[in-house]
Amino acid sequence: MVDLSNSATMSPPATAIARASTAADPNGIESKNVTNVLDLWRLKKEIPAPFVWPHADTHPSSTTTELDVPVVDVGAALRSAAGMRHAAAQVAAACASHGFFHVTGHGVDPALARAALDGAGGFFDLPLATKQRARRAPGSVTGYASAHADRFASKLPWKETLSFGHDHHDGNGRVVVDYFTSTLGDDFKHLGEVYQKYCEAMEETSLAIMEVLGVSLGLGRGYYRDFFADGSSIMRCNYYPRCPEPDRTLGTGPHCDPSALTILLQDGAVDGLQVLVDGAWRSVRPKPGEFVVNIGDTFMALSNGRYKSCLHRAVVHREQERRSLAYFLCPRHDRLVCPPPSSAAPRLYPDFTWADLMRFTQRHYRADNRTLDAFAHWLAPPSCSAPPTSPSPAKAREAV
Secondary structure, X not given: OOOOOOHHHOOOOOOOEEOOOOOOOOOOEOOOOOOEEOOHHHOOOOOOHHHOOOHHHHOOOEEEEEOOOOEEEHHHHHHOHHHHHHHHXXXXXXXXXXXXXXXXXXXOOHHHHHHHXXXXXXXXXXXXXXXXXXXXXXXXXXXXXXXXXXXXOOOOOOOEEEEEEEEOOOOOOOHHHHHHHHHHOHHHHHHHHHHHXXXXXXXXXXXXXXXXXXXHOOOOOHHHHHHHOOOEXXXXXXEEOOOOOHHHOOOEEEEOOOOOEEEEEEOOOOOOEEEEEOOEEEEOOOOOOOEEEEEOHHHHHHOOOOOOOOOEEEOOOOOXXXXXXXXXXXXXXXXXXXXXXOOOOOOOOOOEEHHHHHHHHHXXXXXXOOHHHHHHHHHOOOOOOOOOOOOOHHHHHOOO
């Protein structure tokens, strides 16, 4: 991986890409130097080759049909037994198939959500040199990244991101504020305060959803809420610029989220999120006042496969830019991820910690729909005499 600190002083070349001399490995992940992305979003005619995705990824069987996802009122679920039963049934049906649902009744102030979205817009409009103050360090999940070019060399996503951590056990309520002031400067204290409040609201919303998930699996309201109460979650701001060739690239490639739960806020009426269901990509369009929630690989392991993480992607547009905010609920780094002791079904995945899974996806594997199987093989590879029970990371990456 390369230090991007000097890229702000370079003039954008015609292709908007300065290639490093070190070649990428066959799976699109470079071990040392990677692409420096420069003022990419000014391109008017064609996108650089590293951003071109295979036709099978950008044009699989698709449909204009919107995904039918339930609207779960978590406020009603917390207020009454009847509301909880209804919400648990909705969630159980969704998570047994595609793992996506909308959430209302969350109590998040619309003004706070608007401020968080506007703050992301303001950040991504900053000069590159300013954004690079928060550039992501090698192997880290936090920081600023342009097209994830610090990690990959091919099939780059057409986007910028800013990610930062949120500790549920943050005693003084300043971990997010401190991140912004320490990386970007005191002028960004107010933006840090906005995201501190937004992350706290997301924490409460995610734990409320965990109560519903616990009831839906017959474990009670407190089982998963307690499991994640001291977690260390990740907040990510996404920016998908206008793209001159939206049919040749993707904003985010097909993947399943490694985290336990994702709460997504989409900005305005610009759609982009698509979910693969029954062999077709279906859109999940923005709806005012609602969050989009989906199950991730960590929760699939916690439920021993009863609830599924689902392949999804983000598309881009020629005439419209798009922003979104994603809050990834994660357990404490050293907490053991395993099904409840009462589970009698055969184990599908070995015990692991979130720190191990995060390290695997950041340093060894590009997340896809095989991440958990590849991770299990990485944790405990079979002996030479035994046939492998899951694809190796190298083989799995070939399909990304």
